[in-house]
Each structure stands twice: as C-alpha cells, then as structure tokens.
Amino acid sequence: MPDVTQELRLPWDDDPEDLYEHAPCGYLTTLPDGTIVRVNETFLAWTGYVRADLIGHKRFRDLLTPGDQIYHETHYAPLLAMQGEVHEIALEVVRPDKRRLPTLVNSVLERGPTGSPRIIRTMVFNASERRRYEKELLHARRAAEASEQRVQVLQQIVADLAAAPTVAEVAEAVVRAPEPAFQATSTSIYLVDAERDQIVAVASTDPTTGNWDDMPRSSTRAVAEVARRGDLHVVGTVAEAEEHFPDLAESMRRSERRSVVLLPLTTGPAEGETGITVLGVLAFSFRDERGLTDGELRMIRLLGQQAGQALDRARLYDDVRRREERASFMARTMRSMEVEHRLLQRARRLVERMVAEIADWALVRLQVGPAGVVEYHGSPAPDQAKLDVRTAAAIKSGEPVFATDGDGLGCTVLPLTVRGTVLGTLAVRMAPDRRGVEAERKFLIDLADRSALALENARLYEQERAIARTLQRSLLADSVPGSDPRFAVETHYQAAAQDMEVGGDWYDAFLITANKLAVVVGDVVGRGIEAATTMGQLRSAIRALASAENGPARLLEGLDRFCDRVDAARMATVVYAEIDLLSSEVAYACAGHLPPLLYEPAGSPQYLLQARSAPIGSRAGDRRRVEHRMRLAAGSRLLLYTDGLIERRNRGIDQGFEILAREYARMRDAPLKGLAAGLADTLVGKDHGDDVCMLCLTLGTEERLERSIGADPLQIALLRADMRGWLAGHGVETECLNAVLLACSEAVANSIEHGYRDDPFGVVDVCATISPETVEIRVADRGGWRGPGNDFARGRGLQLIYESMDEVAFDRGDDGTRVTMRRHRGDNHD
Structure with a gap:
C-alpha cells in the first residue's frame, strides 16, 4: 500500500510561467502610479493589445473609458490606497479597435518594508458572457413581471364587476347579462331620475338600435310605460308591438328585431304587492321571433329584482361615493398644483x-x-x-x-x-x-x-425665489476681462429650475499679470447659504494664490491648505487654467472636476484628460497635485463646465461626454457671444434639476473668420460682436471697422429677409479675410429669392453697403446668392 503522505507526482511537470501566461483570467502588475510592468497572455488575447505597447508605456487607467478613468481616480484608487485591496469592481477596458470589454477587477496593493506602496497586482475577469446572461435574465424577469401584472389586472377587473358598487357599474354589469344568459342580440338599460322626473338612457350594447335617448317619465313610449306600470312585457312580434307600443314597433322594423323584452328593475315587495319601486328598465331584443319558457321568465324576473336591489344599494352608496370622489379630487388637485x-x-x-x-x-x-x-x-x-x-x-x-x-x-x-x-x-x-x-x-x-x-404659497415662493436668484448671481464674478484682442471670454450660469436654494457652482476669469490670464470653474459640495459662502471664499482664495510664479499645481496645493481652515471647502472640485497671452501656452489642472473640452480650428473637439487629481482637501488617495502644459493655435476655444451640463440619471456619463462633444463641434462656427447659452438650451433645457455653470475662452485672433448663423435677425447682433473683436484683434482702423460691420450686417439681414422668407431653418455663411491693404467679407445663402421685391438691387440696405464698401459684387445662382464686399484700409480707402 503506497504511503499517502508521500507527494503525488504527475507524469508531466507544469510550467509555472505557462500557468501564469495562460491562466483563465488576466493578470496585471503595475507600479503604484499605475504603470504596467507585467501582463499575461490571457489579458492580451482578450483585449488585442501588444505586450510591448503596454509595459512601461501605459497605466492601467489609460486602458479604461473616460468615465471609468474618472471613477478610477475618484473611487478605485483612493479605496485601494486606504484598504489595500478592492474586489469585483466593474470596469470597461477599451480595446485598440475602440470596442469595449466588460470586466470585473480585483486588485491588491503590496507595500514595502517601510509601509510605502510597492506594486499593485490586478486580476481581470472577462465579464462579457456574464453581462449577456444578466441582460437575458433581466429580460426574462421583466417578461414574467409583465405577465403577472396582466393577470392581476384581469383579476381586478373581475373583482370590480362582481362587486359593482356604483350605479354605473351595476348598469354596465346588468346590460351585458342577457346576451350570454338568453342569447339576446342587443341590450339597453334606462334608469329613473326621480329628481329630474326623467328616464335616462345610460348603457347599451348597440346604441344604434331603438330610440336611444332620454325621455320624460310621462312619455307614451314603451320604456316609460313599463317604468310606470312595473310589469314585465314580452313583445314577441312586430304586430303585437303595433297593438300596444307603436314607437317600439317602428324601432323593431328599422332594426330588424323580431322580439323584445322590457324588464322593470324593481326593489321592495314582490310583484303583485304594493310598495314596489321601479328604478329602471332593461330592454333586450332578438333577431328572430322568440318564445320564452317559464324557467326563462322566472330567471328574467329574478334578474330584474336582483338588478333593482343592486341599483338601490348603489344609490344608497352614491352620496358617500360622491363625497369620496370630491375628497379625492381635492387631494389630486392640490397635489397637482404643488408640482407647479x-x-x-x-x-x-x-x-x-x-x-x-x-x-x-x-x-x-x-x-x-x-x-x-x-x-x-x-x-x-x-x-x-x-x-x-x-x-x-x-x-x-x-x-x-x-x-x-x-x-x-x-x-x-x-x-x-x-x-x-x-x-x-x-x-x-x-x-x-x-x-x-x-x-x-x-x-x-x-x-x-x-x-x-x-x-398664495406660489406667490410667496416666487418672491423668495427671486431673492435667492439675486443672491446667487451677486456671488458670481460680476465681470470678466474684456476689450483685449488676444482673447475673449463668454460665461453662462443657469440655476436649477425648481430649487429655491442657491448652489455651489461658480466661475471666474481674471488677469494675473498683463500677459497672463486665469480662468476657473468649480463646484462646492451642497447647497444653501453655506455653499454659496464657501464658493465666494474659494474664489477669493484662488485670486490670492494666483501669481506669476505659482502654476496650477502649486495653486491647488494652496487650496488644500486652505481646506484645513475652511472645512466646508473640502471635496470641492476645481478646474483651473493659466494662459500665457504672449506664447499662447496654457497650463491647467483638474482637482476632481470634469475634464475641459478643447476645440482647435484644425481639429475636432477633445477632452483634456491629463493633470487630474483628487478633489480639494481630499484625505484619501494620492494628494500630489500635477499640471499639464500645451500650446494652442490661434482661434482655439476652451470650454470649462460643471456636471449639471452633462450628467443625467437616465444615462451614463460617457454618453453625456459624447453629446457635449458633438454639440460643441456642431456650433464650431457660431459666434462666441451666446455660445454657452446655446449649449445649455440644447443639452439642458429649462426644467433641469441641477445648476449649470460654463466658461468658454477663445484664445488669439483667427487668421480667417468663418461663421454660420441661423436665419434669425437676433443672430446678427451676436455675429457683429464676434466680428468686431476679430477686426480689432487685427488692428483694423475704427472707421474701416465700423464700415465693415455695417455692410456685413445689412448683407446678412437681406439674406435672412429675402433668401429665407419661408425657411426659418436656413443658414447664412459669413467668411472674412484680411490683408494689409483690404478687408474682404463674403455673405452667402442657399435660399430662393422670389418675387419683385426680393432683390439685392432694391432697398436702402444695398445703398448702405455701397456707401460703406469700396467694392461690391453679387453672384446669383440656383443654389443661392453670394455677395462679396471689400474695403480698403487706411490711406488706401478712397
């Protein structure tokens, strides 16, 4: 018998390195800053990366989606630093072909002898099948819930019909009884309204047959006669109806009915005794002449008695029900008003x-x-x-x-x-x-x-809300630097639609020196007066800390120390940038804030994801502050914003980033004036539940001004403000500048008025170029100039253009109209 304590030997030896490389999960080893130093073949096979492209070149968080990168910085990394390990964190890895791989990640932080972080070991599990299984399970669960709900609804309907507590419900139940019970072809029910002395038609399975309307109780019609007598009448033939009820005979001939039963709905003593009360009449008919057996007649009379008792009971409860309905209506109406x-x-x-x-x-x-x-x-x-x-x-x-x-x-x-x-x-x-x-x-x-x-409460609310809004705006920067051809700043603040409290979103822009501009957008945790006060203190602290020597990273470090004295500022988020107006170099840093969005004239919008660190005063994770520097081309636009612009409960943050980038690109040719407000209207609307704060910076003067505006006269003022700054930035003389602005405004107004008279969605394109000798403006539309008055050659607008410009040329075609105007500069102007 073999010794069980002896080690069991397999006929082959496992290679430990092969076990690591081809393990059923991905393995990553990273430095404390996230730089990948080792990765197994399984992870590479799943993601499609090449080992040489990752090791020493990429951090683990660089492989994640933008939203997961922010989550890694604000949650994952701080938890790992505090706990030493994290388990089953759902993250999405972006493959080289931009496809996403859903994963579950476990990480362990190993520390050195001195307790400082040494390496991070990470296991990555492919969650693709799990994600599909979860979706299938969720779909099946929803289908089962929907099926169960339908069953419950059917059960409720059955229960309501059985109870029939109201007159209307009793009438509905009674009017449907003769068809399955007696094979009747149509049924109608009339109720007696003693207060109005009328007989009211309330329900019918075929209201097109018979005299389907109300009648006085004194009427000679068959229904009124039966209601007065309280007797069951079975009219077997049209001839029989002609003898007793002429109106019924005419109805039977018109509707091809051959037999009719008129059943009084009674309450009180049995038929033949005094004291019965007729509450209504049930009339049902047959297409053929029909004789009823004694058993059927007894069932019909029993139906009349049971229906009468049910109606009597329902009428007794009607007053209670009416009061309950009024109380319910009152409650619903008050709740509905409170929503507004x-x-x-x-x-x-x-x-x-x-x-x-x-x-x-x-x-x-x-x-x-x-x-x-x-x-x-x-x-x-x-x-x-x-x-x-x-x-x-x-x-x-x-x-x-x-x-x-x-x-x-x-x-x-x-x-x-x-x-x-x-x-x-x-x-x-x-x-x-x-x-x-x-x-x-x-x-x-x-x-x-x-x-x-x-x-009255709404009136008081509006009064208090106006006071709160005034306070909110007084705490924001009252002005931003202007009248400088090297840059332009556009800001926008939109308070939450229904919130009366002031919020913590804010912006600021100021000159540190004559050639260095600072812009900042931040968000303080919480709402109310304390948040607003903290916002003002942070803004003042930033202005005090900003200097020619300090950069963004050192400024954030100063804000961390500021939080030691002002605890309410802790966990505030800030994006701060300094722009050298001589070299067009920008240095920026993000403290837990959403990344800025940059649009350069020759490229497409891109998020600036470098220089990120934890929120201000954060006590968890890596507290080192970093900054990033880059040079921007003339005409670049940089957008800083708060989370209210893109975050929604019904969608992921990545989708919000995509929508913002798309809309920002779509408005690339829009004038800067009104750009931020236009973004807010498109992405947020007027009923959003969070504050929105934006600052858009245009750096330098574009060599060539190209703008596209909608066919709305209000857009002309925005275009004029944009063009004025562009002309001033190129040093155009005041007289020439004013003349060009006047001519351009008149040309655009003509395009809107005549080219797009019937097209509110038209677009007018404006292109301006400049040389040492001339300024040239081209205004083009794609509209149809129809009618005798729709011509550039008519009206005072053309006269102003000719008086303002030295050269004017028109080009009319099937695809629209273009006017080219030139003005000589300085001494060249005649």
Missing part, C-alpha cells in the same frame, strides 16, 4: 383639473402680481358682461355667488381669500344636475379656500 411652483402655472393647473373632471367651464382671475388680471378657462365661455357683474359682487362681499336654475349665466363665482385678502376669483360652471345641491356648494367653498392658500 409658479403662480400662473398653479392657476392654470387648477382650471385644467376642474374642466377635465368636474366642470363644463372654469376661470381664475388673479388680482395680485405684476401680470395683473390673468385668465384661464375652458369653453364655451358665458356672457362676459354678466360674469363681470357677478365677479365684482363676489370680490366686494367676499362671499360666493352661487348659480341657480334659470339664472341665465349658470356660473358660480367664489372669492379666493387668504387672511382677509382677496387674491382673485374662481368662476365655475357645473353640469345642470349638480347645481343647487348643498353638498356641492360646501365642496366648492372648500375648494376655493384651499386653492387660494396654494396660490
């Missing part, structure tokens, strides 16, 4: 809810606010003069003026009163059967009181 924070929107929401659910027409008149009297209503509106009289009476007395039958107006007017002050009035026209009911009057008074309070 503005006074006029709340007034509109109140009227919309009333007209949609309980009223034929409604109107709110407000006597407060800068807008004065404001109205919202349904249609048709009542006589305005009579309504004004009733409204004046309600305001003067402070008491409601109720509508009464036959008053000619049919409207109730209620004052909207809060703490003795009448804010306005609520006028409402209800359906006729709801007028004069005491419960309805109490309901309307309660509705007016609660609505008045909601409207």
Whole structure:
C-alpha cells in the first residue's frame, strides 16, 4: 500500500510561467502610479493589445473609458490606497479597435518594508458572457413581471364587476347579462331620475338600435310605460308591438328585431304587492321571433329584482361615493398644483383639473402680481358682461355667488381669500344636475379656500425665489476681462429650475499679470447659504494664490491648505487654467472636476484628460497635485463646465461626454457671444434639476473668420460682436471697422429677409479675410429669392453697403446668392 503522505507526482511537470501566461483570467502588475510592468497572455488575447505597447508605456487607467478613468481616480484608487485591496469592481477596458470589454477587477496593493506602496497586482475577469446572461435574465424577469401584472389586472377587473358598487357599474354589469344568459342580440338599460322626473338612457350594447335617448317619465313610449306600470312585457312580434307600443314597433322594423323584452328593475315587495319601486328598465331584443319558457321568465324576473336591489344599494352608496370622489379630487388637485411652483402655472393647473373632471367651464382671475388680471378657462365661455357683474359682487362681499336654475349665466363665482385678502376669483360652471345641491356648494367653498392658500404659497415662493436668484448671481464674478484682442471670454450660469436654494457652482476669469490670464470653474459640495459662502471664499482664495510664479499645481496645493481652515471647502472640485497671452501656452489642472473640452480650428473637439487629481482637501488617495502644459493655435476655444451640463440619471456619463462633444463641434462656427447659452438650451433645457455653470475662452485672433448663423435677425447682433473683436484683434482702423460691420450686417439681414422668407431653418455663411491693404467679407445663402421685391438691387440696405464698401459684387445662382464686399484700409480707402 503506497504511503499517502508521500507527494503525488504527475507524469508531466507544469510550467509555472505557462500557468501564469495562460491562466483563465488576466493578470496585471503595475507600479503604484499605475504603470504596467507585467501582463499575461490571457489579458492580451482578450483585449488585442501588444505586450510591448503596454509595459512601461501605459497605466492601467489609460486602458479604461473616460468615465471609468474618472471613477478610477475618484473611487478605485483612493479605496485601494486606504484598504489595500478592492474586489469585483466593474470596469470597461477599451480595446485598440475602440470596442469595449466588460470586466470585473480585483486588485491588491503590496507595500514595502517601510509601509510605502510597492506594486499593485490586478486580476481581470472577462465579464462579457456574464453581462449577456444578466441582460437575458433581466429580460426574462421583466417578461414574467409583465405577465403577472396582466393577470392581476384581469383579476381586478373581475373583482370590480362582481362587486359593482356604483350605479354605473351595476348598469354596465346588468346590460351585458342577457346576451350570454338568453342569447339576446342587443341590450339597453334606462334608469329613473326621480329628481329630474326623467328616464335616462345610460348603457347599451348597440346604441344604434331603438330610440336611444332620454325621455320624460310621462312619455307614451314603451320604456316609460313599463317604468310606470312595473310589469314585465314580452313583445314577441312586430304586430303585437303595433297593438300596444307603436314607437317600439317602428324601432323593431328599422332594426330588424323580431322580439323584445322590457324588464322593470324593481326593489321592495314582490310583484303583485304594493310598495314596489321601479328604478329602471332593461330592454333586450332578438333577431328572430322568440318564445320564452317559464324557467326563462322566472330567471328574467329574478334578474330584474336582483338588478333593482343592486341599483338601490348603489344609490344608497352614491352620496358617500360622491363625497369620496370630491375628497379625492381635492387631494389630486392640490397635489397637482404643488408640482407647479409658479403662480400662473398653479392657476392654470387648477382650471385644467376642474374642466377635465368636474366642470363644463372654469376661470381664475388673479388680482395680485405684476401680470395683473390673468385668465384661464375652458369653453364655451358665458356672457362676459354678466360674469363681470357677478365677479365684482363676489370680490366686494367676499362671499360666493352661487348659480341657480334659470339664472341665465349658470356660473358660480367664489372669492379666493387668504387672511382677509382677496387674491382673485374662481368662476365655475357645473353640469345642470349638480347645481343647487348643498353638498356641492360646501365642496366648492372648500375648494376655493384651499386653492387660494396654494396660490398664495406660489406667490410667496416666487418672491423668495427671486431673492435667492439675486443672491446667487451677486456671488458670481460680476465681470470678466474684456476689450483685449488676444482673447475673449463668454460665461453662462443657469440655476436649477425648481430649487429655491442657491448652489455651489461658480466661475471666474481674471488677469494675473498683463500677459497672463486665469480662468476657473468649480463646484462646492451642497447647497444653501453655506455653499454659496464657501464658493465666494474659494474664489477669493484662488485670486490670492494666483501669481506669476505659482502654476496650477502649486495653486491647488494652496487650496488644500486652505481646506484645513475652511472645512466646508473640502471635496470641492476645481478646474483651473493659466494662459500665457504672449506664447499662447496654457497650463491647467483638474482637482476632481470634469475634464475641459478643447476645440482647435484644425481639429475636432477633445477632452483634456491629463493633470487630474483628487478633489480639494481630499484625505484619501494620492494628494500630489500635477499640471499639464500645451500650446494652442490661434482661434482655439476652451470650454470649462460643471456636471449639471452633462450628467443625467437616465444615462451614463460617457454618453453625456459624447453629446457635449458633438454639440460643441456642431456650433464650431457660431459666434462666441451666446455660445454657452446655446449649449445649455440644447443639452439642458429649462426644467433641469441641477445648476449649470460654463466658461468658454477663445484664445488669439483667427487668421480667417468663418461663421454660420441661423436665419434669425437676433443672430446678427451676436455675429457683429464676434466680428468686431476679430477686426480689432487685427488692428483694423475704427472707421474701416465700423464700415465693415455695417455692410456685413445689412448683407446678412437681406439674406435672412429675402433668401429665407419661408425657411426659418436656413443658414447664412459669413467668411472674412484680411490683408494689409483690404478687408474682404463674403455673405452667402442657399435660399430662393422670389418675387419683385426680393432683390439685392432694391432697398436702402444695398445703398448702405455701397456707401460703406469700396467694392461690391453679387453672384446669383440656383443654389443661392453670394455677395462679396471689400474695403480698403487706411490711406488706401478712397
């Protein structure tokens, strides 16, 4: 028997290096700064990288998507530094062919004898199949949930029909009974309205047959006769109907019905005894002449009694249900108004809810606010003069003026009163059967009181919101450097749509020296007065720390020390850049902030992902501050922004980056003035829930100015401001500059007015070039100049162009119109 303690020998030997290289997972060994020093064949095979391209050249985070790179910096690396290891972190590796590989990553930080980080060992698992499996599992789960939900809905419908607590539901259940029970072809049900002395048609399986409308209880029609007598009538033939119910005979001939059953729906003692009450009539018919057996007749009478008892029970509950409906409507309306924070929107929401659910027409008149009297209503509106009289009476007395039958107006007017002050009035026209009911009057008074309070709260909110917005903007930089041909700065701030508190987003731009410009955008954690105060302190600290000697990295280090004294500034994010206006060199650093977006004239938008470090005052991870320097071409545009511009709950941050870059590229030829606001309108809109702060810097003067603007006269002023800065940057004399601006504006206005008269989406292209002798402007459109008045050769605009420029030429073609204008500079001008 072999010794079990002896080591078991395999007939072959495993090569440890081969086990490492071809392990079922990827292995990476990196230095503490992330530089890859070893990688196995499995990882290379999965990703498609070449070993020589990675080792010593790439950091692990360089292989990740931009969003995961930020996550690596702000979460992954700090956790690894604090805990020494991280497990099952989902990251996406970008292959050389730009495809993404979903992975799960485990990392262990090994430290040296002195405790300092030495190397990081990382295991990478391919999560592609797991991701597909999770998607399939999620799809199956959603399908199962949808199936279960459908079953529940069906069960609820069955339960509601069985309970039938209301008159309408009872009528609906009763009208469908004869078809499956007696093979009837059509059924109608009428209910008796004792208060109005009418018989009301309420439900039918085929309303095109018979006399399907309301009737007085005194009518001679068959339904009214049966309702008065309380007897079951079976009309087997048309001839029989002609003898007793002529109107029914005519209906039977018109609809090809041959037999009709008229069943009274009764409650009280059995048939033949006194005291029964007829609550309605059920009429159902057959296409053929039909004789009913005694058993069928007993079932029909039993149906009439059961239906009558159900109707009686439902009517007893109707008053309770009506009160519950009113209470529910009140709660829904108040919640609906609370969603809106503005006074006029709340007034509109109140009227919309009333007209949609309980009223034929409604109107709110407000006597407060800068807008004065404001109205919202349904249609048709009542006589305005009579309504004004009733409204004046309600305001003067402070008491409601109720509508009464036959008053000619049919409207109730209620004052909207809060703490003795009448804010306005609520006028409402209800359906006729709801007028004069005491419960309805109490309901309307309660509705007016609660609505008045909601409207007053909205008025106070608007007042406080205006104060908060004023405070917010007073804390932002009141001005940025201007009138310098070497650069231009455009800023934009947009507060959260519904938030009344001030936020922590901010921007600043200032000259450190005569030839060095600083720009910064930051975001302080939190909201409210404390965040706003911290924002102001950070802005002041940055201005104090900025100097010709300090660069971005040293400035961030100073902000870290600043956080030791101002703890509220901790974890604030900042992107800071310094621009040398003589050499066009920019140095920047990002402290936990989103990367700047650069657009150079000869390239496409790119995010600046270098010089990144943790947020200000961060106590975790690598606290060393770094900066990056690069030289920019003349005409480059640099965009700094806060997260409110791109982050959304319903999409990933990578998609936000892609959308911003695409829109920034699309607006590459737009004037700088209004560029930031245009980006905000496109990416954010007006109802976003987060603050948005942007600063766009244009560096240097372009050799050639090319702009494309929409066919909107408001765009001319933006183009003119852009061109003025460009001309001044090239040293164009004032007289020549003003003349070129005037001529260009007139030419663009003509293109918009005549070329795009019927095309609001048209585009006008403007190209300006300059030489030591002349300034040349070309304005081109692709519109159709139709009609006798649509010609450059007509109107005062052309006269101004000729007076301002030395040479003017027009080129008209099927593809649009182009005007070329030249103005000689200085002494060359004639």
